[in-house]
Amino acid sequence: MNIDEVRGLSPDQLQEQLLQLKKEQFNLRFQAATGQMEKSHRVSQVRKSIARIQTVMRQKKAQG
Numbered sequence: 001m002n003i004d005e006v007r008g009l010s011p012d013q014l015q016e017q018l019l020q021l022k023k024e025q026f027n028l029r030f031q032a033a034t035g036q037m038e039k040s041h042r043v044s045q046v047r048k049s050i051a052r053i054q055t056v057m058r059q060k061k062a063q064g
């Protein structure tokens with residue numbers, strides 16, 4: 001998910017997307033702990049997507 005896609009979402013959509021990504025992050029951490037992880041690169045992708053969403057949410061909140 002790139003920054004342009006994130007900026008186009010409404011605040012409710014951002015919140016929903018953030019929740020989904022946090023659930024995915026939890027599942028990936030659980031898989032890593034049990035040794036079942038297949039796509040280790042996905043951890044960093046999810047973490048960066050969460051940061052992007054949080055950044056855009058802060059920017060929108062500061063604007064008004």
